Amino acid sequence: MSKRTTIQDIAEKAGYSKAAVSFAFNDPSKISKEAHDRILATARELGYIPDPMARNFSRGRHMALGFLLPQMLQESLQNPYTQSVIRGIGEVCQEHGYMLTLIPPLHSSVSEAVKNATVDGLMTMGFVLSGKVRSILRIRRMPVVSIDGEADDDDVHSVSIDDEKAAELQLRKVLEKGHRRIAIIALPDDAYESSSIAGRRRKGYGNALSAFSIPPESIIVSSAKATFRSGMETAGRILDASSPTCFVTMSDAVAIGVMSEIRRRGLTVGDDISVMGFDGIEDSGFPCYGLSTIAQSGEEKGIRSAELLFMMIDGKEAPSSIIIPYEYREGTTLKEVKA
């Protein structure tokens, strides 16, 4: 197995210096057309492609953005909403000539992963960064954008919607339709903190309830991972034990699971039991069978996050927090409660 062809080999064979070869590939205007031609011809002949890692190393750039995966690649990637966010990020990366690196916990450790990540910036979605991880990021001077994360933070910039208000709107719509036997399926609090997305939305639910003078105790609240299956299972458990007139979920994926379980039991979504989702994954081409939901553009979140990250990487002034819009999307799964 012969050694790789290096810039040196080309320089020698072509009769120029390493610098000239480098220019031939990066800035032909700095050398003569003749040199340029000769060098490229030699490169083609010997089969030479500048080693991207060496290149990145000397330029001090990785040409990749990282997406930090909290735990299981499994769950996160299963959610169509996450996918649309990734798609948004991917678009921006592509424009900038960047790659997108998925970073799973390295040997089960997020901090190890962050220590070793060869990326110019990092994004995270919906989970609270531990102090340890943040300190590593600070030492590495790595720009971070937290999607759906804590809003006000010195180091970590964020992109999100106003989750409290959005959740309040969501529940208001349900209450306005007369529902009182409501089952809320929240996202798991990844921390017990109220700064988490689930915490903020719960607060919004509280606001809606008190606006309608409804005691929080009358509402069934459980939580489920943002997957279809988890939605099915949770709905199953709830329906075994009680009979809500409406399910309110914090994610469309869960809502779809709930709907599927409702149908499995021979009931009709909408007429028998109402369902309210959150995310608006129909936008990403996913069939949602008329799911009523709070729509927020995952793609836009991804785009804005990546753009934010690139601003930081380029040393430009960047807003510490971006709030994107949301809206109630009327569907056919939320109906007036039966008398």
Place this chain on the structure above:
Amino acid sequence: MSKRTTIQDIAEKAGYSKAAVSFAFNDPSKISKEAHDRILATARELGYIPDPMARNFSRGRHMALGFLLPQMLQESLQNPYTQSVIRGIGEVCQEHGYMLTLIPPLHSSVSEAVKNATVDGLMTMGFVLSGKVRSILRIRRMPVVSIDGEADDDDVHSVSIDDEKAAELQLRKVLEKGHRRIAIIALPDDAYESSSIAGRRRKGYGNALSAFSIPPESIIVSSAKATFRSGMETAGRILDASSPTCFVTMSDAVAIGVMSEIRRRGLTVGDDISVMGFDGIEDSGFPCYGLSTIAQSGEEKGIRSAELLFMMIDGKEAPSSIIIPYEYREGTTLKEVKA
């Protein structure tokens, strides 16, 4: 903005050589416990983390596998089957302490992307690598695994099922149920080649048809991208123009779209029109409402591919082609044709 802390700084401050510092992080057994402690303490104090890029550069490894995205990040990532493959890859990466890099066409060029990809190996799914790309890969000595790609190839190893046989089985099941007015929705041929996945499966369909002595002309064949939306639209067009008793698709995503369109028209899947899928995405937690399908494990494909890649990276002997099993999965969407 002060400079990053380097191994040099730690060496000086701790009173040891650079080598000692390096050992402290990589192979503590080569130095005394005392030195180890002092060095790590100093590192913590000054805020030092070995630069992963420099590390990778000197070790000659990227610690990342690449997943080449043919065109739009959009479509590929939208398909639950692709996701399950990625999940499989992710698992293996995690075990090996590797990252997974998604590689979109760089500035719209796949070859540019491949030239610049900082990964130790590459995977591709369901599309034929151009000669140009292959030559780049050869020059870069980059191991490649093609998932669902060409089977027999010198450089490119592959992981797939026996698509021809699987497709034959799929159509046989449909024919056995008495269907004759059949609409096949194939995948687009990404090349006009019969070596493509769509080509191989079409061949299988041909075999099934001739086994039943049915003229191929009596079958409606169209093609659609592997997305829900595309499935809906294509089904819509077909139903506007004709009335098949059964849809046969090359992907569950399309099948789900078809089912959704059938329902939208007030018809019942199974009783009015049968639907047959391909992939078995239910395994990945996706609600498929009893879709009859040819199941192949995406996760296993991902796992085997990544493992294959790691063998090649480690210079071990690796099989040039891996065939994984598939099976017909009976559901409720394929029924006996009405008399």
Place this chain on the structure above:
DNA sequence: CTGTTAGCGCGTTCAA
């Protein structure tokens, strides 16, 4: 066994 020296990997880029 502990620790050091020195050179390497491969392009990039500045001063000449």
Place this chain on the structure above:
DNA sequence: TTGAACGCGCTAACAG
């Protein structure tokens, strides 16, 4: 157009 320094950590060879 080029020589030489540089980026940063790894590691073979060697000395105490």
